[in-house]
Amino acid sequence: MKISAFWICxxxxxxxxxxxxxxxxxxxxxxxxxxxxxxxxMAIAWxxxxxxxxxxxxxxxxxxxxxxxxxxxxxxxxxxxxxxLIVAAAVVCGLIGLGVGYLTLxxxxxxxxxxxxxxxxxLETLVTNWTYVGGAxxxxxxxxxxxxxFDSYIQMLFMLMLVLTLGSVAISRKLNSSxxxxxxxxxxxxxxxxxxxxxxxxxxxxxxxxxxxxxxGVAGAPYPxxxxxxxxxxxxxxxxAVNAIAMPMIGGTAHWIGPVIGALLVGSMQEIIxxxxxxxxxxLIVGVMLVLFISLAPQGIVGLVQKHVLRRRR
Amino acid sequence: MSSAVLQVTGLTKRFGGFVALQxxxxxxxxxxxxxxxxxxxxxxxxxxxxxSGALYNDEGTIVFENEDITRTPPHxxxxxxxxxxxxxxxxxxxxxxxxxxxxxxxxxxxxxxEHRHIVDEAMAVLEMIGLKHRANVNSAALTQVEMRKLxxxxxxAAKPRLLVSDEAMAGLSGSEVDEILEILLALNARGVAVIMxxxxxxxxxxxxxxxxxxxxxxxxADGDPQAVVANEEVIKAYLGE
Numbered sequence: 025m026k027i028s029a030f031w032i033c034x035x036x037x038x039x040x041x042x043x044x045x046x047x048x049x050x051x052x053x054x055x056x057x058x059x060x061x062x063x064x065x066m067a068i069a070w071x072x073x074x075x076x077x078x079x080x081x082x083x084x085x086x087x088x089x090x091x092x093x094x095x096x097x098x099x100x101x102x103x104x105x106x107x108x109l110i111v112a113a114a115v116v117c118g119l120i121g122l123g124v125g126y127l128t129l130x131x132x133x134x135x136x137x138x139x140x141x142x143x144x145x146x147l148e149t150l151v152t153n154w155t156y157v158g159g160a161x162x163x164x165x166x167x168x169x170x171x172x173x174f175d176s177y178i179q180m181l182f183m184l185m186l187v188l189t190l191g192s193v194a195i196s197r198k199l200n201s202s203x204x205x206x207x208x209x210x211x212x213x214x215x216x217x218x219x220x221x222x223x224x225x226x227x228x229x230x231x232x233x234x235x236x237x238x239x240x241g242v243a244g245a246p247y248p249x250x251x252x253x254x255x256x257x258x259x260x261x262x263x264x265a266v267n268a269i270a271m272p273m274i275g276g277t278a279h280w281i282g283p284v285i286g287a288l289l290v291g292s293m294q295e296i297i298x299x300x301x302x303x304x305x306x307x308l309i310v311g312v313m314l315v316l317f318i319s320l321a322p323q324g325i326v327g328l329v330q331k332h333v334l335r336r337r338r
Numbered sequence: 339m340s341s342a343v344l345q346v347t348g349l350t351k352r353f354g355g356f357v358a359l360q361x362x363x364x365x366x367x368x369x370x371x372x373x374x375x376x377x378x379x380x381x382x383x384x385x386x387x388x389x390s391g392a393l394y395n396d397e398g399t400i401v402f403e404n405e406d407i408t409r410t411p412p413h414x415x416x417x418x419x420x421x422x423x424x425x426x427x428x429x430x431x432x433x434x435x436x437x438x439x440x441x442x443x444x445x446x447x448x449x450x451x452e453h454r455h456i457v458d459e460a461m462a463v464l465e466m467i468g469l470k471h472r473a474n475v476n477s478a479a480l481t482q483v484e485m486r487k488l489x490x491x492x493x494x495a496a497k498p499r500l501l502v503s504d505e506a507m508a509g510l511s512g513s514e515v516d517e518i519l520e521i522l523l524a525l526n527a528r529g530v531a532v533i534m535x536x537x538x539x540x541x542x543x544x545x546x547x548x549x550x551x552x553x554x555x556x557x558x559a560d561g562d563p564q565a566v567v568a569n570e571e572v573i574k575a576y577l578g579e
Contacts, residue, residue, distance in 0.1 A: 222416035222446025
């Protein structure tokens with residue numbers, strides 16, 4: 025059987041990650057990479073609805089936070105292991121995605137975006153008033169003792185996040201190039217024409233919001249164990265939502281690789297600037313990059329490359 | 339007479355207080371070619387929107403091939419074999435011409451498609467419509483005529499039993515009108531019933547076996563083309579008194 029270059033790349037990156045945990049000694053690298061990978065999953069997830077289907081979601085932080093708080097609540101109540109917490113977060117956030125989709129997908133464009141923003145605020149208010157998970161004071165999570173065969177817990181979290189990211193990439197790629205993906209693209213291009221071409225638009229949009237929600241929940245579930253302290257303000261941070269939008273926009277939204285490129289580029293720049301210059305400046309960087317890309321290269325980096333390749337061929 | 343592919347009975351559609359269509363009856367036999375004409379604003383496109391499911395009618399029933407589709411969502415009507423083209427072309431602009439055809443083949447006609455040969459089937463449609471050489475061009479880069487053809491091609495790719503062509507020829511030159519006409523006739527020769535909405539009378543007269551005239555939401559004539567255009571009420575509606 026022929027194994028495609030894509031799966032070879034996935035395997036190489038996975039093995040590279042494993043090797044890195046053996047070689048690197050400075051724990052900062054794992055922390056930084058964890059943050060970048062988390063942003064990558066968020067960007068990929070946002071792009072499934074925003075890029076493939078054409079519905080702009082401003083409420084990404086809510087899905088992320090609900091993922092994190094699902095993990096906190098179930099950890100406190102049942103003491104479940106991390107993999108199960110991630111599955112639970114995926115289910116909860118997938119259902120929220122489905123529900124939000126059902127309630128709001130009749131709205132278009134700006135109205136849909138505002139509805140998702142409102143949903144984020146509603147959920148934040150609920151969590152702020154839910155004392156079981158700490159309410160406005162926040163919740164402390166003790167780092168578990170067990171970190172398998174890795175040298176430290178953060179190394180294990182890094183590998184976990186790497187696996188989750190690779191999984192998200194595979195799902196997103198599959199969605200992008202399948203029959204389902206063409207249906208989603210048809211909805212993005214023209215919903216009425218899509219419906220008349222036999223595309224069950226409502227069902228496909230619900231699949232899209234559900235997958236997006238579940239994926240964002242997955243990105244959020246390990247977060248409490250990474251930071252050990254979570255409060256509503258940090259989990260529902262608008263910056264999470266802005267990053268989730270900016271990264272695919274900068275990378276290119278139409279292709280599955282776009283959000284990955286965008287997240288790796290912007291994410292690593294943010295880390296470099298936070299460490300070397302100042303942590304305030306990194307917010308500015310995202311803003312400036314977003315403005316530059318939207319005005320100069322609205323199709324993102326992938327769009328630029330495609331244009332260049334097409335010009336060469338001619 | 340062959341069996342009915344479409345039977346519309348007592349169809350009424352209101353927008354608020356405005357009655358766009360009032361008690362329309364429309365019968366279409368399998369494989370028939372029907373011309374639907376009427377002055378601007380007479381309700382032709384509204385009727386088509388009701389038939390294709392883009393709008394739901396307030397009263398009346400729509401039966402397609404013996405199945406009541408009055409409340410069926412548009413994508414399911416497309417799956418049953420009811421295809422339409424749009425007056426203003428609505429190509430999937432991020433896709434190539436070929437990919438545009440894959441959508442109806444993979445959705446509307448999925449149960450009737452050879453899943454392994456979707457690309458071949460799409461190419462066959464493009465060949466028939468004369469867009470084969472543009473298969474891998476992005477659909478946003480097409481000329482106006484080509485976009486009209488793509489509209490029709492996409493409707494054809496849905497493998498319809500009934501095709502509704504909504505002003506596919508508006509604004510085209512004489513030879514371009516003939517091209518589109520030829521495509522529609524070739525399609526009809528394969529047993530597909532066609533409703534043609536058109537203002538280009540030359541094309542309507544050449545194409546239609548029967549003509550229906552709508553004026554201000556009512557059907558005022560239905561019958562043989564020559565008889566219909568000689569009908570006094572029709573002349574009055576178009577030219578005034």
